[in-house]
Amino acid sequence: MQIVTAQQMKQIDRYTIDELGIPALALMESAGRAVAEEVLDLCRSRRGMAEDGRTGAGTRPDGSLKRGVTSDNPIFEDDLIAPFDGAEREHWLILTGKGNNGGDGLAAARYLQDAGVRVSILCAESPDRFTEEAAVQFEAVRRSGILILETGQNPAAADFTPYTGLVDALLGVGASGEPREPYAGLIKAANGSGLPIVAADVPSGLDADTGQTPEACIRAVRTVCIAFLKAGLVQYPGAEAAGEVKVRAVGIPQLASSRIEERSDTYLITERSLRVTLGIDTSRKRAEDSHKGTYGHVLVVGGSRLMSGAGFMASRAALRIGSGLVTWALPKALLPNIVGHVPELMVAEAAEGDAWRRDSAGTILKLAERMDVLAVGPGLGRFDGDMDWMKELWTGSDVPLVIDADGLNILADAGGALKDWGRRENVVLTPHPGEMGRLLGIPTAELQRDRIGAARKYAAEYGVTLVLKGARTVVASPDGTVFVNTTGHPGMSTGGTGDVLTGAISGLIAQKLSPLQAASFGVYLHGRAGERAAELREHPSSLLAGDVIEAL
Numbered sequence: 001m002q003i004v005t006a007q008q009m010k011q012i013d014r015y016t017i018d019e020l021g022i023p024a025l026a027l028m029e030s031a032g033r034a035v036a037e038e039v040l041d042l043c044r045s046r047r048g049m050a051e052d053g054r055t056g057a058g059t060r061p062d063g064s065l066k067r068g069v070t071s072d073n074p075i076f077e078d079d080l081i082a083p084f085d086g087a088e089r090e091h092w093l094i095l096t097g098k099g100n101n102g103g104d105g106l107a108a109a110r111y112l113q114d115a116g117v118r119v120s121i122l123c124a125e126s127p128d129r130f131t132e133e134a135a136v137q138f139e140a141v142r143r144s145g146i147l148i149l150e151t152g153q154n155p156a157a158a159d160f161t162p163y164t165g166l167v168d169a170l171l172g173v174g175a176s177g178e179p180r181e182p183y184a185g186l187i188k189a190a191n192g193s194g195l196p197i198v199a200a201d202v203p204s205g206l207d208a209d210t211g212q213t214p215e216a217c218i219r220a221v222r223t224v225c226i227a228f229l230k231a232g233l234v235q236y237p238g239a240e241a242a243g244e245v246k247v248r249a250v251g252i253p254q255l256a257s258s259r260i261e262e263r264s265d266t267y268l269i270t271e272r273s274l275r276v277t278l279g280i281d282t283s284r285k286r287a288e289d290s291h292k293g294t295y296g297h298v299l300v301v302g303g304s305r306l307m308s309g310a311g312f313m314a315s316r317a318a319l320r321i322g323s324g325l326v327t328w329a330l331p332k333a334l335l336p337n338i339v340g341h342v343p344e345l346m347v348a349e350a351a352e353g354d355a356w357r358r359d360s361a362g363t364i365l366k367l368a369e370r371m372d373v374l375a376v377g378p379g380l381g382r383f384d385g386d387m388d389w390m391k392e393l394w395t396g397s398d399v400p401l402v403i404d405a406d407g408l409n410i411l412a413d414a415g416g417a418l419k420d421w422g423r424r425e426n427v428v429l430t431p432h433p434g435e436m437g438r439l440l441g442i443p444t445a446e447l448q449r450d451r452i453g454a455a456r457k458y459a460a461e462y463g464v465t466l467v468l469k470g471a472r473t474v475v476a477s478p479d480g481t482v483f484v485n486t487t488g489h490p491g492m493s494t495g496g497t498g499d500v501l502t503g504a505i506s507g508l509i510a511q512k513l514s515p516l517q518a519a520s521f522g523v524y525l526h527g528r529a530g531e532r533a534a535e536l537r538e539h540p541s542s543l544l545a546g547d548v549i550e551a552l
């Protein structure tokens with residue numbers, strides 16, 4: 001599923017209207033219907049009515065009659081824009097702006113009326129300031145006898161008591177900056193009403209590109225996103241403000257996104273995009289005559305006296321996700337502590353004594369000659385000469401590297417010098433926001449304001465695949481393509497899940513996935529495993545990283 005910015009959406013709209021000749025009013029009509037259908041779906045589900053499936057013949061495959069069809073009435077009305085039991089008890093207020101977002105809301109009003117729901121309109125501005133298409137919709141609504149409340153009344157005093165729900169059609173992708181009055185007042189009043197809000201296209205006030213939300217930003221239970229998923233809906237806090245996001249087709253063809261000059265190269269990671277966009281065989285079938293060598297060999301480079309668990313978790317995750325072999329290299333004196341804990345795991349002496357040393361790089365590179373990937377960093381700690389050590393690993397072989405934890409902190413200290421180490425397009429970095437801040441040399445809060453932008457910029461500048469972890473993890477490829485993940489669970493905020501991800505991504509590279517494929521598929525499966533592990537716990541707060549490994 002493609003993700004677009006406001007600017008790209010405007011270009012797509014323009015292409016559809018100007019090049020394909022579909023009038024804006026037609027698109028608005030479709031958008032309005034989509035908004036109305038989602039409002040009705042919400043109403044029905046609140047009244048415990050499962051949707052009877054889409055329009056069409058009045059009977060279901062099993063021969064039973066769909067709702068609204070009786071034996072002597074074989075004609076089936078479209079059950080999405082159709083009265084339902086209790087519709088008469090619904091009274092929705094549509095808050096409309098003066099742009100085409102407002103037009104969507106006005107169009108929705110007519111469909112809601114047809115479904116037997118009472119509808120009223122509250123315009124944020126005088127209708128004589130509406131766009132051309134919104135003005136047409138306004139006139140249609142007025143002539144349909146739908147009540148239009150006087151504009152200009154003090155929005156903060158707006159009395160929402162009579163209503164059962166609100167449609168937010170104030171601002172869409174044409175807005176810029178924080179909402180001005182009276183929009184801001186209306187937004188705050190709507191949020192304060194306690195009523196369920198369905199947002200048209202995006203919650204008003206949301207930065208559609210970054211997901212940043214000003215104080216005056218609609219908090220919706222559902223956002224009916226028109227035609228293409230907006231980036232701000234899949235980055236927090238926007239993802240929270242949007243509620244459940246439904247992307248609805250309105251007759252703007254998907255191909256339009258490849259016909260505009262500012263083409264989107266941002267995608268949602270879904271089962272389908274993993275297969276179609278990333279070309280991954282997600283079935284992961286295994287050939288009958290395969291053997292463990294077929295599935296590669298991971299070398300985990302990490303672990304220290306005080307941190308051995310990280311190495312275990314990365315190693316076990318690599319095994320659990322299907323790597324044929326995993327070897328963990330760590331300082332000699334630490335081996336007795338770990339030998340036998342994970343029988344399936346092999347170990348290797350990486351340094352004399354119980355600590356990492358600068359001169360162990362040669363030993364690691366020797367080991368690397370028969371490895372498919374190195375996972376560098378879990379539990380590594382810092383040591384004298386670690387930057388030169390890392391540089392030697394980076395420049396001394398072309399085996400793919402997955403660098404995490406203190407491996408990232410070493411890179412952060414190297415800063416721009418990293419570029420002198422030579423561009424290697426088979427390195428994956430997996431920073432959490434704090435580590436990303438150190439890599440970029442900026443406050444974490446700053447990069448979190450535009451996670452997609454920050455990840456895309458760093459990946460292109462340093463030629464690495466960058467995995468910026470956090471809710472809605474962002475995977476950025478050196479070529480500018482970005483994938484946003486939506487799997488995962490808050491219960492995963494527990495020590496070690498980062499090491500599990502490092503192991504998972506490494507294990508997939510060992511199984512011949514490219515760095516971008518392994519990073520995208522790895523974050524997807526890691527999040528899915530976290531969801532499954534959380535389901536098995538009485539309370540997600542009790543989730544452990546080890547549970548995620550088992551769920552992989």
Ligand SMILES: NC(=O)C1=CN([C@@H]2O[C@H](COP(=O)(O)OP(=O)(O)OC[C@H]3O[C@@H](n4cnc5c(N)ncnc54)[C@H](O)[C@@H]3O)[C@@H](O)[C@H]2O)[C@H](O)CC1
Pocket residue numbers: 013017024027028031097098099100101102104131170171172173174175176177178179180181183200201202226250
């Ligand atoms: N264009 C199409 O064919 C389709 C558009 N769809 C819907 O239309 C909106 C985009 O409409 P647009 O007219 O460009 O702008 P908005 O409706 O988002 O309105 C913004 C409106 O408000 C003014 N404004 C801008 N910034 C602010 C601010 N900070 N505070 C207050 N007011 C602001 C600005 O002057 C505009 O007039 C899109 O989201 C869809 O919902 C159809 O759905 C599909 C076809």
Ligand SMILES: [K+]
Pocket residue numbers: 101168169170171172199200201202203204
């Ligand atoms: K809106």
